[in-house]
Amino acid sequence: MKLKGLVQSGLGEGQFFLSLPPYRQGFEQVLGFAPFAGTLNVRVAEKDVAQVERLRKNPALHVPGFKAEGREYFQLGLVRARILGEEGALVFPFFNHHPPGVLEFVAAKNMRKKFGLQDGEEVEVGIEE
Structure with missing residues (x-):
């Protein structure tokens, strides 16, 4: 599947979460690389929102959640x-x-x-299903 969308600034939370060692290790195990501590946010057209929500509800891969310093960090869904x-x-x-x-x-x-x-800026996202 291919979706086009516009790059937009995020909330800055990805940097924090992607710098946590258990998440970093999970990404390395599942995807085979250590992620940059931050995400690229892309807003798709309104006509494609249903496809995004379908992916969100049924991700192909997962990074496990964990507990640290009295806080629970939940599982992450991933789609290559x-x-x-x-x-x-x-x-x-x-x-x-x-x-x-x-x-x-x-x-x-x-x-x-x-x-x-x-x-x-417009980018195309190629998504593995």
Whole structure:
């Protein structure tokens, strides 16, 4: 499946969560790479929101949750994906603060820096089903 969307700024939470060692180790085990501590957020067209929600409800892969310092961190759903030829995954947290239709893409590299991406630029997301 391929979806087009616009790059947009996120909430900054991905940086925190992707820097936690249990999540980093989980990504390495499941995807085979350590993720950059941050996500690339892509808002898809309204007509594609139902497809995003279907992926969110049935992710192909999972990074297990864990407990640390008296706090519970929930399982993450993942779907392998590619943007601009860069392999990565769409991340679907148990609790999501983004509106429907916003994808969070994680890769080994900082996608904004590697490709000079700015808010409002269109990208195509290739999604493994």
